[in-house]
Amino acid sequence: MIETAKKLLKNGDVNIVIGYSEGSQGRVRxxxxxxxxxxxNLVYDxxxxxxxxxxxxxxxxxxxxxxxxxxxxxxxRGIIRLAVENQIKDGDLIAxxxxxxxxxxxxxxxxxxxxxxxxxxxxxSDEDKVMIEKLDAMSLTERRNFWEKEMENCIKCYACxxxxxxxxxxxxxVEVNQPQWIPVEASIDGNLEWHIMRAMHLSGRxxxxxxxxxxxxVGIPIHLLPMKLSxxxxxxxxxxSGMNRSEGCAMATYQPGDKENFIG
Numbered sequence: 001m002i003e004t005a006k007k008l009l010k011n012g013d014v015n016i017v018i019g020y021s022e023g024s025q026g027r028v029r030x031x032x033x034x035x036x037x038x039x040x041n042l043v044y045d046x047x048x049x050x051x052x053x054x055x056x057x058x059x060x061x062x063x064x065x066x067x068x069x070x071x072x073x074x075x076x077r078g079i080i081r082l083a084v085e086n087q088i089k090d091g092d093l094i095a096x097x098x099x100x101x102x103x104x105x106x107x108x109x110x111x112x113x114x115x116x117x118x119x120x121x122x123x124x125s126d127e128d129k130v131m132i133e134k135l136d137a138m139s140l141t142e143r144r145n146f147w148e149k150e151m152e153n154c155i156k157c158y159a160c161x162x163x164x165x166x167x168x169x170x171x172x173x174v175e176v177n178q179p180q181w182i183p184v185e186a187s188i189d190g191n192l193e194w195h196i197m198r199a200m201h202l203s204g205r206x207x208x209x210x211x212x213x214x215x216x217x218v219g220i221p222i223h224l225l226p227m228k229l230s231x232x233x234x235x236x237x238x239x240x241s242g243m244n245r246s247e248g249c250a251m252a253t254y255q256p257g258d259k260e261n262f263i264g
Contacts, residue, residue, distance in 0.1 A: 001070065001096060001104055005039040008068050014094055015065030018055050020048045030055065034064065044070060044098050051209045053078025053165035057087050068094040073120055074209035076113050077242030078165035081207055083110050084245050087168060114244045122240055124208050124227060131221060132228055147192070147225075153218045154191040156184070160212035160222050161198065166205050173197060199225035204250030206230045207242035 005017045021031035021041040028047045032055075033039040053075045055061045069075065076097055082088045095107040097116060107113045124132075135143055158174070161167040174182050174194050182197065183190030206226035213223030233250045234240055241247065 001044055001098060002039055002042050004096060004104065004106065005033060005042055005068060005070075006036040008094065009033070009036055009039060013066075014068040016061065017042065017068045017070070018052050018061065019070035019096075020044060020050070020052075032061065032064075042070065048072065049074075049214070051075050051078050051163070051165050051207075051211045053082060054163065054211075056082060056093065056165070057168045066093060068096055071095040071097045073097075073117070073122075074207060074211075075165075076107075076117055077122070077207040078209065080110065080113060080117065080245060081166060081205060081242040082168075084247060084249070085166075085205075110245060117243050122208065122243070124210070128210065128224065128227060131224055132231070135224065135228070147195075148188070150220045150222075151191040151195060152188060153220060154186060154195070155218060156186040156191065156194070157217060159215040159217060160195075163211040163215035164202075165209075165211075166202060166207070167198070195222055195225065199229060200251075202226040203229045204233045204237075204239065204252070205241055 001019075005019070008014045009017065015034070017033040017039055019031050019033065019042045020028040021043055023029035028043060028045075028050075030050060030052060031038075031041060033042060048070070049072065051074045052069055052071065056067070056069065056079065061067065069079070071079065076095060079088065079093070079095060083090070090110045095113055097105045097107065099105070105116055107116060135146065138146065156174070158172075161172065174184055174197075182193045203226070206229065208223075208227045208230050210223040210227070212226070213221050216222055230241060237250050239247055239250055
């Protein structure tokens with residue numbers, strides 16, 4: 001990986017490599033190598049779970065020019081989803097995917113990423129599966145009580161939004177707006193409104209990377225909401241987000257023949 005990154009930078013194929021480096025207390029952190037010397041600091045192991053696709057649409061990164069990105073499967077899916085939503089186009093980046101056997105695949109085009117993803121079956125963790133099944137088994141009242149109790153802990157830090165590659169809006173509904181539909185500060189009702197709104201915005205778009213839940217400093221399993229909606233979209237429409245550019249978006253696509261049996 002390091003040699004490939006150095007070669008890409010040396011040849012001018014890319015201007016920056018987005019990857020991981022050693023952080024504090026045995027953790028890794030996002031790292032941005034702008035030359036061969038800095039590329040020596042890149043690392044990749046089972047700690048490298050953060051979805052780096054979130055940086056693709058950041059102006060602070062794009063100003064350097066074309067990037068290469070060290071990509072796990074969720075990052076590859078994030079890249080494809082961003083392409084579906086016209087946030088990036090073919091040729092904007094090079095993806096370096098390393099599988100569980102430490103084998104690296106270099107994808108220079110979006111088509112190559114799609115071809116690579118076609119060999120993968122998207123999965124969520126066993127822990128998340130168990131938790132979603134537990135929530136499914138609850139009554140509507142029990143489920144609402146569960147989420148209300150969780151949302152009471154929300155401090156509105158918006159780490160969930162910042163960690164998500166698909167929360168790329170330059171101005172969010174929860175920022176200071178006129179009219180102010182959702183309170184900016186932490187409050188019981190406002191917290192619930194914010195997280196429900198965000199989950200709905202991710203319906204049919206979420207790639208189930210779980211980064212929003214991982215980023216929460218108070219441990220709210222907020223990733224389960226968009227994950228569950230992704231399952232519903234798959235069950236109803238057969239669509240899995242972030243696998244190919246022809247997928248569209250279930251919540252933003254209309255056909256005259258669409259069924260309306262969900263209307264009471």
